[in-house]
Amino acid sequence: MERKTGRMNRILLIGLTPFASGINTFIKNTYPYMDHDLFRYDFLMMEKYRDRPLPAQFDTAGSSFHYLDFTRDGIPEASREKLRDILASIPDLCGVHVHDMHQMTYPLALADRMGLPVKVIQFHTGRPKHQKERPAEPEVMERLELIRGDRFDRLACSDLAGEEGFRGMPFEVVPNGIDPDRFAFRPLYRELIRRRLRISEETSVLGFFANIHEVKNPIFALRVFRELLKFSPESVLLFAGLNHTDPKLRGAIREYGLEARVRFVQTDDSIDMLYSAADLLLFPSLREGFPFVLLEAQASGLPCLISDEVTDQVRITDLAHMLPLEKGPEIWAKKALQILQGKTNRMSRGKEIAAAGFHVADAAKKIQNLYLYRIRGDGSANRATPGKNGSCYTDMQS
DSSP, rough: OOOOOTTTTTEEEEOOSSSOHHHHHHHHHGGSSOTTTTTEEEEEEEGGTTTTTOOHHHHHHHHOOOOOOOOBBOHHHHHHHHHHHHHHHHHTTTEEEEEOOOTOHHHHHHHHHTTEEEEEEEEEOOOTTSOOOOOOOOOOOOOTEEEEEEEEEESSSSSHHHHHTTTTSSSEHHHHHOGGGGOOOOOOHHHHHHHHHOOOOOEEEEEEEEEOOOOGHHHHHHHHHHTTTTTTTTTTTEEESSSSHHHHHHHHHHHOOOOEEEEEEEEEEEEHHHHOOOOOEEEEOOSSOOOOOHHHHHHHHHHHHTTTOGGGOOSSSTEEEEEOOGGHHHHHHHHHHHHHTOOOSOOOOOOOOHHHHHHHHHHHHHHHHHHHHHHHHOOOOEEEOOGGHHHHHHEEOO
16 A cells, blocks of 8 residues: 555554653653644553543544553463454554563564554663673563564664663664753742742752652662761652652651651652752662653753763763762762752753753654655655664654
8 A cells, every 4th residue: 555645644652551651751742743644643552551541632633542452571462363453453554663562572573564664663771881781581582583674663762772672683762852941940830849848948859750669779869868868957858750659668768767858749740840849869770761850850950960870871961960879878978968069050951952962853853754764665764874882873854
């Protein structure tokens, strides 16, 4: 079937969930910047999410949702015939785009057998920067074998994510992007949040803005904060993200006697206000692909103290300070105190974020041009130029 760019081209997208995550943020950020007269996403969701509420922005753009029994590790044999039926039922379908999902590649292989031109897998999970690339398990290599060759587009948010996800296969880096204006520092937001939480302007506020998960290293952040209180006893630590009831975290707060100095806040859509209210972001992650939080915080002019296991690509401004986790909580606390004591008049840094190529409009354009390149099949949308570490940095023009 001939596909012309003057008609609607539908892409089946896999990876959206009802929960906060980096993948969801990428999808939600780029979606409004796509040409909806040219492209329309359908979404394949896990059956268990059928009754969960989803962002209204996808409904209002005319997207369709399809539900299937599958897991993060792949499509079981029992669901594969239904997946074929779903693909066959979507009018003007031109391809499949899988986000992460632990290298779930079967839908791309099926799309290839059906002759669909767009077959994209985008990986968002990194490995620790100082950990050597580890050999993949046989089942992972078996999945990756399904997307070997230049008919498939392998994307990653950073070099570390691509190396972790594709294990020696070539890939392209499409950086995460944000709307820097949304995360501009606003004194009014700072005043409103601090007043609501009964925190004075003179109090130092540290933020841990991530879902509570072992990989994010929240207990280490607590230990850093406990050391910081020895020098700045009126400081406050804000946790904003999912899993606040995590028993290990709650138990550590009680054990360290921090109940009076730790606050939990719901983010909803107010994370931009929290950046303005904070004085320092603690980010001691064990590994990351390319965290949106560090883009958003720097755009807000918020200093960040980051584990050096995170990719160097996050160091876009001089607000990003890195320390090895091996230095321990005491050294981290002293560095945090140094940053807090050296703070100057706060200002937004969004222009630097955009100039470095991390505006969401750029990311959306690169994805859209990749679709066009595959649909046209004539090279009329330029592809990528080779980058370091065997990856490519996308530089596609309309």
